[in-house]
Amino acid sequence: MEDFFQHVINGVSLGSIYALIALGYTMVYGILQLINFAHSDVYMVGAFAAYYSAQFLGISEAPGISTLVILLASAMIGCSLLGLMIERFAYRPLRKAPKLNILITAIGVSLFLEYTAQVIFGADPKVFPTVLKDSVIVELGGVQIKSLDVAVLAITLLMMLALNFLIYRTKIGKAMRAVSTNVVVASLMGVNTDRIIAFTFIVGSSLAGVGSVLVGMKYPKIDPLMGMMIGLKAFVAAVLGGIGSIGGAVLGAMIMGLSEEMVVGYLSSTYRDALAFGILIVILIFRPSGLLGKNTVEKV
Amino acid sequence: MSQPILEVKDLHVYYGAIHALKGLNFVVQPGEIVSLIGANGAGKTTTLRAISGIVESTGDILLQGQSLKTVKSYQRVSLGLAQSPEGRGVFPQMSVLENLEMGAYSRSDRSEIQKDIQMCFELFPRLQERIKQSAGTMSGGEQQMLAISRALMSRPKLLLLDEPSLGLAPRIVSQIFEIIKKVNSQGVTILLVEQNARMALKVSNRAYVIETGEVTLEGRGQDLLNDDNVRRSYLGV
Numbered sequence A: 001m002e003d004f005f006q007h008v009i010n011g012v013s014l015g016s017i018y019a020l021i022a023l024g025y026t027m028v029y030g031i032l033q034l035i036n037f038a039h040s041d042v043y044m045v046g047a048f049a050a051y052y053s054a055q056f057l058g059i060s061e062a063p064g065i066s067t068l069v070i071l072l073a074s075a076m077i078g079c080s081l082l083g084l085m086i087e088r089f090a091y092r093p094l095r096k097a098p099k100l101n102i103l104i105t106a107i108g109v110s111l112f113l114e115y116t117a118q119v120i121f122g123a124d125p126k127v128f129p130t131v132l133k134d135s136v137i138v139e140l141g142g143v144q145i146k147s148l149d150v151a152v153l154a155i156t157l158l159m160m161l162a163l164n165f166l167i168y169r170t171k172i173g174k175a176m177r178a179v180s181t182n183v184v185v186a187s188l189m190g191v192n193t194d195r196i197i198a199f200t201f202i203v204g205s206s207l208a209g210v211g212s213v214l215v216g217m218k219y220p221k222i223d224p225l226m227g228m229m230i231g232l233k234a235f236v237a238a239v240l241g242g243i244g245s246i247g248g249a250v251l252g253a254m255i256m257g258l259s260e261e262m263v264v265g266y267l268s269s270t271y272r273d274a275l276a277f278g279i280l281i282v283i284l285i286f287r288p289s290g291l292l293g294k295n296t297v298e299k300v
Numbered sequence B: 001m002s003q004p005i006l007e008v009k010d011l012h013v014y015y016g017a018i019h020a021l022k023g024l025n026f027v028v029q030p031g032e033i034v035s036l037i038g039a040n041g042a043g044k045t046t047t048l049r050a051i052s053g054i055v056e057s058t059g060d061i062l063l064q065g066q067s068l069k070t071v072k073s074y075q076r077v078s079l080g081l082a083q084s085p086e087g088r089g090v091f092p093q094m095s096v097l098e099n100l101e102m103g104a105y106s107r108s109d110r111s112e113i114q115k116d117i118q119m120c121f122e123l124f125p126r127l128q129e130r131i132k133q134s135a136g137t138m139s140g141g142e143q144q145m146l147a148i149s150r151a152l153m154s155r156p157k158l159l160l161l162d163e164p165s166l167g168l169a170p171r172i173v174s175q176i177f178e179i180i181k182k183v184n185s186q187g188v189t190i191l192l193v194e195q196n197a198r199m200a201l202k203v204s205n206r207a208y209v210i211e212t213g214e215v216t217l218e219g220r221g222q223d224l225l226n227d228d229n230v231r232r233s234y235l236g237v
């Protein structure tokens, strides 16, 4: 039983990280009907942005809240800039091109980033800075709640609340929803749709940046291909929840995180990655629109 | 004569190989209600889309004497142009209130926006009853009221209406036309596209008949109502 609770805690923690990345896929899909394959590499660049900032500032071995904040900010800024550039130079020129061309471009951008990163950062893994001390905060009958898991959960929750506020309570959020529902009508309302699309990339990319720091914090080894598997899982989470749906992405990510943790805990860690593909195949067969992916769901 | 609020000069639009507008010319004077009438596929919607800048066109479109050639579609709203598009185009997942706020997107004068929302509710009390309802669940007539109100929320000088009576019960149709006259009497110039040619011509100062992308006839609304060709082709008599 204690085992089970421990797995739930770990699973939710993993799910939160998937959620942060899945949101970027789902938001860009909602607004452009494009699967942004480069998103997982934006996430990877976030980890390196944090890594190099820490090096530069000499805080690689200075765990604490201020380090956490600085690294989050560096990753978010790095990811935003990259996301913005990808949108501006790869996707915007193809706005009126057939969907397939854009999709292939997305794959191209992804490969370009992965291999450029190997040239610039080197292919060897690097050790991510120590962001927070990992200590057991509470122990309840054998179940350990660790500071890192609490941090992951708290930061994710904060991000979700901020995102929710942005999308449902602000003018720009309303414009994002409008553009994702109907670009043409949105521009008839006076919305500069290119600007809103760029902004959506900024938001999605920053969330991936937050995810990259949280992952680096828990599994402190980063390399230029680190985005591939986690990006794929986050993408499956977005599809599972119903791509385009914000709530769906979070739900899908939690399911993915929990089931992965259970599989590892009770079956074998060999199946860890197979699970994602299994889930993808099952959804595509039985419910291609995903759990919340009906037309009634708000998409951005 | 005063400067026209809208001048359309030699307007051409292509959809791939389809030549949808073939050199359209017309003008709208300030304060007028002008209708475009024509058969299905004549190019009426395309004309409004070109004026709003959501399809590419050649030729020229002048709004109060200013060429819109280099003005992006979203910038045209702050110049005083608004459109209620064909098929209404309300944002289905947004509430009535949010749709109206979207209409005021180009403005930032909050208290005035609140007043204009109240004004829309006076025009269409039904909308006030449904303020929180998501637009997608409203009836066709209610959505039409919302689409017109939303277009008014930008305080346009020129309002483009694409088939505001489409699919509505006769009683609602007359109500919509009453509102069009009322809005016009408050100083908004209106360019109206209608299948319901009889109603449209009745409320219009002038009208243009469009056939396969060209203006074939123009005249005062009343005169066209009595024109034999118009009566046969568009009024079904």
Ligand SMILES: Nc1ncnc2c1ncn2[C@@H]1O[C@H](COP(=O)(O)OP(=O)(O)OP(=O)(O)O)[C@@H](O)[C@H]1O
Pocket: B015, B016, B018, B020, B038, B039, B040, B041, B042, B043, B044, B045, B046, B047, B086, B195
């Ligand atoms: N997106 C498009 N792609 C290709 N052809 C189009 C497109 N939109 C319109 N057309 C064509 O352009 C012509 C004019 O269409 P338009 O929608 O302007 O007609 P309309 O006068 O508004 O007709 P209706 O009364 O049926 O609404 C038609 O032949 C139509 O098939």
Ligand SMILES: [Mg+2]
Pocket: B044, B045, B046, B086
């Ligand atoms: Mg039409």
